[in-house]
Amino acid sequence: MIKNLLFMLVLFSGIAQFQASGRMKNIYAESDFTVPMNLVASNITFTSAHITWDPIPGATGYTVRWRASTSAVWLSMNIPAGTTSADLNDLTPCMGQMVQVIDNASGDTSFPLTFYTHLNYCRSTSMNLGTLYLSNVSIIPSGGLPTMVSASSASNHTDFRMNPPTHIELGIGSLNNVLSVTPTWAGLPGTSYVKAWIDFNANAIFEASEMIVSTMVDSTNPKAFIFNVPSFASITQCGTAMRVIISETEPAGPCEIFTYGEVEDYKVTFVNTNLGVDETSKPKEISIYPNPASEILYISGLSSETDYEIFSVSGQKTGAGRTSENSADIRHLAKGIYFIQLKNKENITRLKFIKK
Incomplete structure (x- = not known):
C-alpha cells in the first residue's frame, strides 16, 4: 500500500513538473513571438526615414521610439494595429539614429536599429576577406585644400563616411586632383582592376559619367590618377560620397557583389572657392x-x-x-x-x- 502511494506521488509530481515546464516553454515562445522583428530603414534622406517591421498576430498596436545618437531623449509615436510601418520626420541631419518598436500588448521591445541620415548608396562588397584589398587610399586636392590619407586593413566593404579624419574636401570646378591607391595581395601580387566614382550631383547614384578611375593595375604600375571636379558639383548639408573598388575581375559597375577584392566609401564635401567669400x-x-x-x-x-x-x-x-x-x-x-x-x-x- 505504501509503495503504491509513493508511486502515485512520484507520478503526479512528474506530471506537474512536465506541465509546469510546458507552460514555461509556451510563455517563452509567446514572448519571442511578441518581440517585433526585422526592422528595416529605407527611403533615408537628410531628415527622414521609412521604418518597417514584421507583423505580430493579434497585436493591438505598436509604439515606435527613436533618438539621435547624441541625445538621451526618446521621441515616440503610436501605430495602430494592422500597420507595420512608420515615417520618421524632422530627424537631425548627418547623424546616427536609433529606432526601436514596442508591442503595446506585451511591452516587448525590438532590438535597436541604427542608421545614418545621409545619402544612402547601393550595396557593393566582395565575398572573400583579405585576398586582395586597398591598404591605402589618398586624395591630394588642388587649390591648397587638405590631403586625405586612409591606411586600413582588409575588409569586404568599409564605409568611412562617419569617420572625420577620412573626409575629403574638393573645390568645385577644380582641376588636377589626385587619387592614389595601394593594392595589397595576401599571396603573390597579380593584376587587378580599380574603379572609382564620385557622386558629383549628390543624387545617391554613382552614374557612369561620374566615374573618375577605371584601369587595370599590378604591383609595378603607378597607382595615382588625376581627375577633375565639374562646375555643377552639388554642395549638400551632409556631403556626398566617393566609392573605390578593387577587384580581381573587372567590376561591371558600382553596385556589384564580386569574389575577391574590397570596396571603400568616403565622404566628400565640395567647396565653392570661386565665391567672393567662401x-x-x-x-x-x-x-x-x-x-x-x-x-x-x-x-x-x-x-x-x-x-x-x-x-x-x-x-x-x-x-x-x-x-x-x-x-x-x-x-x-x-x-x-x-x-x-x-x-x-x-x-x-x-x-x-x-x-x-
Whole structure:
C-alpha cells in the first residue's frame, strides 16, 4: 500500500513538473513571438526615414521610439494595429539614429536599429576577406585644400563616411586632383582592376559619367590618377560620397557583389572657392533664424536690403528675391534642406536652412 502511494506521488509530481515546464516553454515562445522583428530603414534622406517591421498576430498596436545618437531623449509615436510601418520626420541631419518598436500588448521591445541620415548608396562588397584589398587610399586636392590619407586593413566593404579624419574636401570646378591607391595581395601580387566614382550631383547614384578611375593595375604600375571636379558639383548639408573598388575581375559597375577584392566609401564635401567669400570664411555677423523655419526666414547682420537666391541640396534654384525688413518669404518651398545665397555689397554669403 505504501509503495503504491509513493508511486502515485512520484507520478503526479512528474506530471506537474512536465506541465509546469510546458507552460514555461509556451510563455517563452509567446514572448519571442511578441518581440517585433526585422526592422528595416529605407527611403533615408537628410531628415527622414521609412521604418518597417514584421507583423505580430493579434497585436493591438505598436509604439515606435527613436533618438539621435547624441541625445538621451526618446521621441515616440503610436501605430495602430494592422500597420507595420512608420515615417520618421524632422530627424537631425548627418547623424546616427536609433529606432526601436514596442508591442503595446506585451511591452516587448525590438532590438535597436541604427542608421545614418545621409545619402544612402547601393550595396557593393566582395565575398572573400583579405585576398586582395586597398591598404591605402589618398586624395591630394588642388587649390591648397587638405590631403586625405586612409591606411586600413582588409575588409569586404568599409564605409568611412562617419569617420572625420577620412573626409575629403574638393573645390568645385577644380582641376588636377589626385587619387592614389595601394593594392595589397595576401599571396603573390597579380593584376587587378580599380574603379572609382564620385557622386558629383549628390543624387545617391554613382552614374557612369561620374566615374573618375577605371584601369587595370599590378604591383609595378603607378597607382595615382588625376581627375577633375565639374562646375555643377552639388554642395549638400551632409556631403556626398566617393566609392573605390578593387577587384580581381573587372567590376561591371558600382553596385556589384564580386569574389575577391574590397570596396571603400568616403565622404566628400565640395567647396565653392570661386565665391567672393567662401562658405568656410563667411562673415560671422550674418545669420538666419529661426532654423528650421516654416514661413519667414529672418536674416540678421545685413546693412541694407539684399538680393538673395535659394537652392535645393541638389543645386537647383528654387527661389529668388530681395529681402524685406531683413527677411525672406519661404512659404512656397516644400519641406527639406536648402541654401540661401545673399549678395551683401561685394560679399556673397551662403547659409543652410531647413524648411519644416
